[in-house]
Amino acid sequence: MAPTLLDMATSGAGTSWLMVVGLLALRLAATLAMTPVLYAMPLPPSIRMLLLLGLSVALASSFPIPAEAFTGWGALLAAALAELALGATLGLGILLAFGAFSVAGQLLDLQLGFGIAQVLDPVTRRPVPILTSAFGYLSVMVFFLLNGHHALLRGIGYSLERFPVGAPWSIANAAEPLLKQATGLFSLGFALAAPVVFCILLVEFALGVVGRNLPQMNMFTMGIPVKILVGLIALSLWFAGIGGVMTRVYASITSTWDGIFVASTQPKGPVR
Template identity: 55%
Template sequence: MQDIVAVLGQAWITSVMLLAVRIAALLFLTPVLYAVSMPAPVRLAIVLGLACVIALPLAGSGTAAVVDVGALIQAVLVEASIGATLGLGVLAAFAGFGLAGRLIDIQVGFGIAQVFDPLTRSRLPILSAIFGLFAAVFFFTIEGHHALMRGLAYSVELFPIGQGWTPAAAAEPVLKQFGALFALGFALAAPVVLGLLLVEFALGVVSRNLPQMNMLAMGIPVKIAAGLLALSVWATGFGAPASRLYAAIYQSWTGWFAQEGRR
């Protein structure tokens, strides 16, 4: 261990540990790592590996090592806050998919049928869990993990490891993204919700003209069939609003980085 410290330098090892805190706060706050079932030691190894790779250019840079306990705790909290702020953007995008799934679940009637969701580690309605899994698959399909790593690497340049930052610069971009979350999330489910609303109107007309029919027994299977049919048809146009949800992540980060760069 002493030989490793002598070769790499105490300052670089401290930088790796602090950067690992930033990466852990980013990844553990988002469902990215939970998309694939893996043990906790494997997740820790991934975080440390990414920290070593990103911090490799800092080796031998002459960065002073943090030796004071109070300064070290403060640096850990700073790194955790930066990583958590980055993670909020990713979390908002995944929450948009969850919102779309909940809207369809309520309209179809799947709200009471819940399954275990591995992404959120909780029980969710069926379509909400499916939307969450689709969000993770779509994220990796459009190479969102590559853009995530590029944003993380740029954050190291903009916010040097262990140094302070101004949370006020991130407030406006993050709030704008969360404000657009409901519109973008509804855009994912809007055609299906509209189709189910028309089915509700049709069932209401039938119930008005044929009061002897049990609309509760007939309406539920009709809405389920109509909802799944509308969802399968809408799947061909699902990519555009989903891409806008993920584009909002990088727009939020870009706005934050731009405001921080002007300071």
């Protein structure tokens, strides 16, 4: 019969199990702290900590516990720093994907003139324009609707197989996948807002022609409401076909994590 958590806590492996849970909680905290997954809903900090501990206990119970992994405070501190760095690296892959939505929102806010009106962003704790915040909430909502949180937990579980708790890992292997994702950040962000930007560009051309032929009209006063109206209508229509681009954005998380995991298993030299 498999030992229960109480048996493990009262046996000689109880200390090692508690260390594994604590280190795994550091990895989860560093991963989720850089993403809007936990901050999209106004949960108290104590609830977030209990959620992280619960996930850590569930994951630690599914993987083997090293018998004598940490023989001193120095080894434990090195393992904690390695877990924080690994969690931050994995979280950066998620943050870059959600950053594409921020790029799209800021681009539309600039084109429609919504940059003045700002609301509080729950992730960054700073004021952001309206459409930027709306794109952020939309990205989190669709992420949960597509069961992205299930894929996220599976990815964290798979990371325990590639990078056991407390094991050393090389950050150089993660540099190339993250740089590749960062280079595609602005292209994906522009793809999220490209049809709306194109409609606003056509409106700008039309207003320029009208202002050229009717100089007595105040185009600044008339142009702003027209651009806002056309932009919001185009954005509402674009939401019906934005799913394909959003899928590409979320897929960038999987490709980046796969690149990190595959790079960690490649041989460092020629095989003889």
